[in-house]
Amino acid sequence: MNPVYDYLIVGSGAGGGVTAYVLAAAGAKVLLLEAGKRFSGNTYPKDEMRAGAQLMWGGGTDMTTDAATVLLRGKVLGGGTVVNQALLDRFDNLAWADFKADSGVSFFDNAAMADHYDAVETHLALHTFHDRSRWNRNAALYVAGFEKAGYQWQPLRRGQGDCGHGNDCMMCLGGCPRDAKQSMAVTFIKEAEAHGLTVRTGFQAAQVVTGADFVTVFGHENGVPQSHYARHCILAAGALGSTELMLKSQWQRRLPALGQHFYCHPQWMSTAFMDEPVDAHKGAFQAVKSADPRFRQNRFKLENVFAGPVAMALLNHRQMGAAHQHYMRRYRHMMCIEVALRDQTPGQISLNRQGRLAVTKSLRQADLDNATKGRGVVAEIFAAVGAKETMASDIRVGLHLMGGARMGQQAATSVVNEGFQVHGMPRVYVADGSLFPNAPGINPSLSIMALAHRAAHSILAQTAGA
Ligand SMILES: Cc1cc2nc3c(=O)[nH]c(=O)nc-3n(C[C@H](O)[C@H](O)[C@H](O)COP(=O)(O)OP(=O)(O)OC[C@H]3O[C@@H](n4cnc5c(N)ncnc54)[C@H](O)[C@@H]3O)c2cc1C
Structure with a gap:
């Protein structure tokens, strides 16, 4: 029988990495178990x-049951933090207030949450792109369009300050070849291993069985059945x-x-074709963001993104x-902006x-209307910078996968209590x-890390001596 650990964590992303460290x-x-490599x-x-x-579940092709939304999630040590853009924002008061109103937490x-944000941020090298000389032309055009159209923007804060000048690696979404992006793999998990954390990759958990004294996690490690044990999971x-x-x-x-x-914050990308090269694939992948209160009110934001040639080709799936x-x-020559919806x-x-x-996710009219408003603003910004031709992709992507085991007071309407414990378990x-x-x-992701920091301390307090 494998050893009985004090704690067994399934999943090594934003939440699992921080929890393992604390x-x-x-x-x-x-023991930290991770399905990816x-x-x-x-x-x-x-x-x-x-x-x-190699780094995504379903090879990056997972979809909702109606095939309307592509769902992207990392399957690798470090989870989503390895394949994301490392945009690390704290929640605003509105986000927390709506969380509280829905949950009573x-x-x-x-x-x-301030102390938890502060604590996780001390482990991350964060960089805010104030210096315009670090922006690529995609960012410069985005800001020019915002200013001409009268919308507010801000420099972004990223867990990636070392993109190099003008390089064209464009590999943030496939793990950082410079190991500069602040994924769990190079931050919290590395630190946790220095404190004795055991990591097993290639282990896909299939079932959790709780007993009076310990928990068993059944699964397969590289295809071979395996069980792991801990007092708490x-x-x-x-x-x-x-x-x-x-x-x-x-x-x-x-x-x-x-x-x-x-x-899942559904997102749609739009492209404008500029006369001069934009080279959106060079340098800092993203440097600026929308900060207009009217956008927040209408439940969308605009991201100044881009993607590699394979993804950009897929977005234009209607042309042959x-x-x-x-x-x-x-x-x-592509300038690119994405609408990300705060879905209801x-x-x-x-x-x-x-x-x-199986994941079902349709969007009610109110959500679709807000997305249309966002795409209207994108068209306005493209026009403001003189774009003569544009392409608005109808491919909907969900990158921020959230919910399913919501926190709350009642077992009838939520899954997890204020102590991060599954109700009744x-x-x-x-x-x-x-x-x-x-x-x-x-x-x-930064708020997931801060919540995981709070969770780990709460778990330590609840399980002391247990
Ligand atoms: C392309 C992309 C770009 C993004 N950009 C940003 C961004 O810039 N800023 C931001 O805040 N967020 C971004 N996100 C979202 C962010 O990465 C996620 O919200 C965050 O990582 C979620 O953290 P988590 O701990 O909930 O799960 P994850 O980070 O997804 O970690 C879960 C881990 O559990 C593992 N796992 C799942 N099932 C099992 C199983 N049965 N057995 C063992 N292991 C299992 C997975 O392989 C994964 O490693 C992006 C996501 C993607 C895909």
């Missing part, structure tokens, strides 16, 4: 296709992973809210042959008849984006 630094015997700057796949295939506010497999694991453990009967209230070739030839329509995470993960906790009660409309 528990290991406190001297506990901790361990990579580093030297070993991340070198091209866009392989990065998607007392610490959902900036005053109660923390689920940090992300909104889809943690919810799926609880559904597979057949806890839905006692937790009727399990799988409900799934949100010579027309598509003409589109791709102008890759260097709850989706659902369930298992289908074959026992496989004293040995099982959740510390990831699955516990969000709604969509904040702000990049979630």
Whole structure:
């Protein structure tokens, strides 16, 4: 039999990485299980296709059941923090207030969370792009368009200040080849390993069984059945992973809210073709963001993104042959803005008849109307910088996967209590984006880290001597 750990954590992303660090630094015997593999700057796949295939669940092709939304999530040591853009914002008062209103959770506010944000930020090298000489032309055009059209913007804060000047690696979304991006793999997990954390990659958890004295996690390690044991288990497999694991453990009967209230900040990218090269693939991938109160009121924000040639080709899926070739030839001339929606329509995470993960997510008219408003503003900004031709992609992407095991007071309407414990299951906790009660409309990962920091301290206090 494998050893019995004090704590076993499933999932090594924003939530799992921070939780592992706090528990290991406190001297506990901790095991971190991750379905994906361990990579580093030297070993991340070198091209866009392989990065998607090797670092994402479903090779980056997972979709909702109606095939309307692509769902992207990392499957790698470090989870989403390895494949994301590392935009690290704190929630504003509105996001916390809406969390509190939906859940009744007392610490959902900036005053109660400030120490946790401060604590996680001391482990991250953060960089705010005030210096315009560090921007690429995609950012400069975005700001010019905002200023001409009379909208407010701000420099971005990223966990990536060392992109190099004018390089064209464009590999943030496939792990950082310079190991400069502040993923869990190069920050919290590395520090936790120095405190004795045990990490097992290639282990996909399939079921959690709780007993009187310990918890067993059943799964497969590189295809071979394996079980791991601990006195307490923390689920940090992300909104889809943690919810799926609880559904597979057949806890839905006692937790009727399990799988409900799934949100994903649906996003749509639009491109403008400029006469001069934009070279949006060079230098700092993203440097500026929208900060207009009217956008927040209308539940959208505009991101100054771009993507590699494979993703940009997919966005233009309606054109074929010579027309598509003409589109791709102008890759260097593309300016790009994305609308990200603060979705209100709850989706659902369930298992289908074959026992496989199924995610349904439709958008009500109010959500669609807000997305249309956002896309209207994008068109206005493109016009303001003199773009003569534009392309608004209809591909909808969900990158910020949240909910499914929302935190709240009642077991009838939520899954996790204020102590991060699954209702009625004293040995099982959740510390990831699955516990969000709604969509904040702000990049979630820093707040997931801060919540995980709070969760780990709360778990230590609750389980002392247990
Ligand atoms: C392309 C992209 C760009 C993004 N950009 C940003 C950004 O700039 N800023 C921001 O704030 N957010 C961004 N996000 C979202 C952000 O990365 C996630 O919100 C965050 O990582 C979620 O943290 P988590 O702990 O909930 O889950 P994750 O980080 O997804 O971690 C969950 C981990 O659990 C593992 N796992 C799942 N199931 C199992 C299982 N059964 N057994 C074992 N392991 C399992 C997964 O492989 C994964 O490693 C982006 C996401 C993507 C995909």
